[in-house]
Amino acid sequence: MIVEGVVRVPGSSANLGPGFDVLALAIGMYLEVRATPSKNFRVTANGEGSELRSDANHMGSVIAKKVLGHDHVHLDIRSEIPLARGLGSSAAFSVAVATALGAKDPLSLAVGLEGHPENAAASYAGGLVAAGCIDGDPIFERLEVDSRIRLVLVVPRIRLSTEEARKTLAPLVPREDAVFNLQRAVLLSHALADITRLQQGLFDDRLHQLQRSQLFPQAISIIDVLIHSGAIGATWSGAGPTMIGFSSSSDAESVVACTRKHLDRLEIDAQVLSVGVDHRGVEKVLDS
């Protein structure tokens, strides 16, 4: 049954460096959906993604047909999550719409549709997650994350498609690179529980970032800038082009200001902002 009221879901940052296709963090940028019955499929949208055509190819129509067996719904969408920037827009959208339409298992539906269990699990559950699929079913664990952590996002104006970014990846990886990432991913997933245990070396990766840099060479400079501006660690957010820096709440504003100054000097066209970690995941909110 269609849920009454507004469903709100956070965006997410996947991988966090070494945790490729496994780790993700829910971030304080939100997408809201209200679903109501309608004669035909209809979308009204504000903010990010509002330019998308509301035809039968709209992801909302695809989800409605899966959940309800038809798409006679009106979706009213508001989003702060920019598309194709590595901030999990499609996972947040899928979880939000599936929930708003009363899907029994919004997480499985979202993973089946858009294919990234870690993004979908972070949007669904909030906080830090490790996720994957076993025998085709999504599975995730919620991990502890230090409440003193604040994120500094560098969100470039250009878009990078996840599909294109995945095409750059090598089909096979050397065992030492797999071990390099496994060590850091597991250590990082524990260290995020205590900000004093974080260090840049934990965010290093050998499975995806270097290859993806072909599509976005400025990534290397942006990560350097974040670290020189005081971030404890910095890495790609999902498939990019957003880069994410980790900072303490007390340092975040100075990291933002310093990063802004350096990016202007390097003429890198990007928004710089600080956001918190979302700990709530999908929720029904009071009508606004």
Ligand SMILES: Nc1ncnc2c1ncn2[C@@H]1O[C@H](COP(=O)(O)OP(=O)(O)OP(=O)(O)O)[C@@H](O)[C@H]1O
């Ligand atoms: N706010 C939205 N409203 C409607 N559809 C959306 C929205 N966000 C994403 N989608 C759908 O999901 C598709 C893929 O979105 P997007 O390019 O953002 O991919 P993504 O895999 O989530 O990558 P990223 O993490 O970079 O956002 C879009 O083409 C669109 O069909």
Ligand SMILES: N[C@@H](CCO)C(=O)O
């Ligand atoms: N883990 C996925 C996330 C996509 O949002 C990737 O890096 O391709």
